[in-house]
Amino acid sequence: MSNLLFALYILLPLSALAAIWFSFRYAWWSKAVDYKHPRILMYHMVSDPKPGTKFNGLRVSPAMFEKQLQWLKQNNWNFVTMNQLIDNHSQLPEKTVALTFDDGYEDNYTQAYPLMKKYGACGTLYLVINRHNNDWSTKKKAHHNSGELVKEPKLSDDQVNEMVSSGVFEIGGHTTNHVNLNTIDKQTKYAEMSESKAMLEEQLNTAINSFAYPFGIYGTEDPAIAKELGYTNAVLAEGGIETDIDKNRFKLRRVKISGKDNFLAFKMRMKTGKRGWKK
Ligand SMILES: [Zn+2]
Known part of the structure; x- marks a missing residue:
């Protein structure tokens, strides 16, 4: 030929x-979702991927995280905590971003925290009280029993105290034991959501207003329970860019930042909430 x-x-x-x-x-x-709508980003670990493991989507490498912060800063994104977002949401400038971190992995202190200080960023950490030796991944799916997440080091109380007193981090509730809210009775649910709030308030001497549903799983009555217990807002684990903060105050959508995404995917997520056409 x-x-x-x-x-x-x-x-x-x-x-x-x-x-x-x-x-x-x-x-x-x-098309970009209007930049008047703040982007609430969901992270878990800031650490290098571990070849051959299941949860690398939860691991954004420190180099990629720094690249993201650098880009946000260069493009004039305005960093807020969830309290700031909720309190001022009608008067936030265009291009506002709330970085949020779930669970309480130690790399949030060793990797994310110094980088956030370097770029003048702030964020909200949804902290599980019993986070050491707690294999919560099996509570979502019984076969997620490799122990991969339980082996990841978690934050000490001292590290959390330092992150909060620096002003870089604010803390939100994520239940006492990282429960699956759909598999426990009402009484346990109330205890998990309220005792964790009270313990964090005692430890940090500040009001805990924000809540994240563990695994993003919630029952129909759970947004009302979060409100009843004194939280002022609650976030989901997915959904893209939230466009109605008033209406969805206890079901706020977040943009999932995956460790499997490249940098172009991150920029697409900032623009549309999704990497591509469908997800
Ligand atoms: Zn979680």
């Missing part, structure tokens, strides 16, 4: 297919 025919019949269709794949994977053509 001549080179010309090869190009016509093989390379052209292949590159067209590649372009289509790229377009749907990173839907660069989709």
Whole structure:
């Protein structure tokens, strides 16, 4: 086959297919969600991926996290905590971003905290009280029993105290034991959500207003329970960019920042809440 025919019949269709794949994977053509809507980002660990493990989506590498902070700063994003977001949401400037971290992994202190100080960022940490030796991943799916997350070091109370007194972090509730709210009775649910709040308030000597549903799982009555217990807002584990903070005060959507995303995907998520066309 001549080179010309090869190009016509093989390379052209292949590159067209590649372009289509790229377009749907990173839907660069989709419209930005209005920048008046703040972006609430969800992180877990800031650590390098561990080859061959299941939860690398929860591990954003320190290098990628720094690149994200640098980009946010260079593009004039305004960092807020969840309290600041809720208290001022009608007067927030365009391009406001709330960084949130779930569970209380130690790398939030060793990796995220110094980088956030460096770039003048702040964030909200949803902290589990009994976070050491607690294999909560099995509470979502019984077969998630590899012990991968239980082996990850968690924050000490001293580290949490320092992160809070620096002003870089604010703390939110994430239950006492990282329970699955859909599998426990009402009494346990109240205890998990309120005792953790009281313990954090005692430890940190400040009001705990924000709550994150563990695994993002919640029952129909749970938003009302969070409100009844004195929280002022609660976040989900997914959903993209929240566009109605008043209406969804106890069901706020978050943009999932995955350790499996590249930098283009991060920029797409800041623009549309999604990496590509569908998710
Ligand atoms: Zn969690």
